[in-house]
Amino acid sequence: MADLDRTRNQLPLIQQHKEKHFTAGEIVRDIIIGVSDGLTVPFALAAGLSGANASSSIVLTAGIAEVAAGAISMGLGGYLAAKSEADQYKKELRREEEEIVLVPDTEAAEVAEILSEYGIEPHEYGPVVNSLRKNPQAWLDFMMRFELGLEKPEPKRAIQSALTIAISYILGGLIPLIPYMFFPKASEAVVASVVLTLVALLVFGYAKGYFTDNKPVMSAVQTAFIGAIASAAAFGMAKLVQPRQP
Numbered sequence: 233m234a235d236l237d238r239t240r241n242q243l244p245l246i247q248q249h250k251e252k253h254f255t256a257g258e259i260v261r262d263i264i265i266g267v268s269d270g271l272t273v274p275f276a277l278a279a280g281l282s283g284a285n286a287s288s289s290i291v292l293t294a295g296i297a298e299v300a301a302g303a304i305s306m307g308l309g310g311y312l313a314a315k316s317e318a319d320q321y322k323k324e325l326r327r328e329e330e331e332i333v334l335v336p337d338t339e340a341a342e343v344a345e346i347l348s349e350y351g352i353e354p355h356e357y358g359p360v361v362n363s364l365r366k367n368p369q370a371w372l373d374f375m376m377r378f379e380l381g382l383e384k385p386e387p388k389r390a391i392q393s394a395l396t397i398a399i400s401y402i403l404g405g406l407i408p409l410i411p412y413m414f415f416p417k418a419s420e421a422v423v424a425s426v427v428l429t430l431v432a433l434l435v436f437g438y439a440k441g442y443f444t445d446n447k448p449v450m451s452a453v454q455t456a457f458i459g460a461i462a463s464a465a466a467f468g469m470a471k472l473v474q475p476r477q478p
Contacts, residue, residue, distance in 0.1 A: 260443050262310060262393050266400025267436055268455070269306060274298055275408035275429045276462040282422035291421070292412040299405035307398030314390035321382050328375045332368060339375065340365055346378050407432045426460075433459040 274295050281291045332339050340361050347357035364371040376382050386392070411424035433456040441451025 258389070258393070259396060262396040263400045264440050265310070266303075266306060266397040267404035268440075269302065270299070270401035270404025271407060271429060271433055271436065272459050272462050273302055274405040275425070275459060276465070278408050278412065278425055279422060279464070282418040282425075286418055288412040288416050288418045288421050291418050292409055295405070295409040295412065299402055299409070302405060303398040303401040306401050307394040310397040311390045311394035314385070314393040318385045318390065321376075321385055324380055324382060325372070325376060328372055328380075332371055332375070336365065339371070342379060343371075343374065404432075404436075429459060430456050 277298050278291050278295050281294060286294075328339075343361050343364060344354070344357055347360060348354070352360075364374055376384070408425045408429045411421040411428060412418065415421035415424060434452045437452035437455025438448045440446070440455065441448035
């Protein structure tokens with residue numbers, strides 16, 4: 233009785249205390265995937281073509297084509313990954329439903345084992361196990377989350393992931409190509425592209441570190457460094473294989 237009264241007294245405290253948790257992790261992950269590749273791949277392509285002495289118009293045309301193809305490819309990849317996760321969840325859900333019906337004692341023992349791993353004694357988790365057995369839906373939710381570690385996916389997750397990754401890729405991919413719209417000579421445009429893209433990579437890396445609770449400054453430096461290495465490698469490779477002028 234005393235425990236019940238204490239629980240009731242704690243309810244107002246729970247209602248007053250509103251915890252602020254970041255809940256858009258999947259969206260941020262998709263944005264990171266799209267922008268990261270969008271900034272790096274077209275950047276490296278543009279630098280490589282510039283190293284091969286291609287004109288700005290050719291670099292721009294090839295870059296836009298790559299951005300379009302990359303956005304479709306990355307978006308499709310995001311869709312298939314999210315769809316695969318949803319299918320896996322449904323498969324495991326059906327299996328758990330069958331086991332709860334066919335082997336309830338075994339499933340109840342698994343609940344007890346899970347709770348015991350949290351330091352809960354048998355006399356404490358016994359009533360919990362019995363309560364779950366009386367509520368099949370809660371029992372099923374418990375097994376999916378604590379036994380399998382699976383969260384129910386959002387119904388529109390696959391489409392949302394595809395669009396988020398594709399749009400992020402396009403937005404990131406257009407940044408390295410902007411200078412080629414204004415400089416007719418690729419040798420001039422590539423310098424502006426390097427500066428603009430490195431600044432974008434620094435900003436993006438900082439934001440990525442901030443939203444993922446990682447060191448923002450270190451994240452910014454690492455992201456810019458990776459982009460710089462990719463573009464330098466593409467530029468150097470293009471110079472290396474470029475036919476020598478007689």
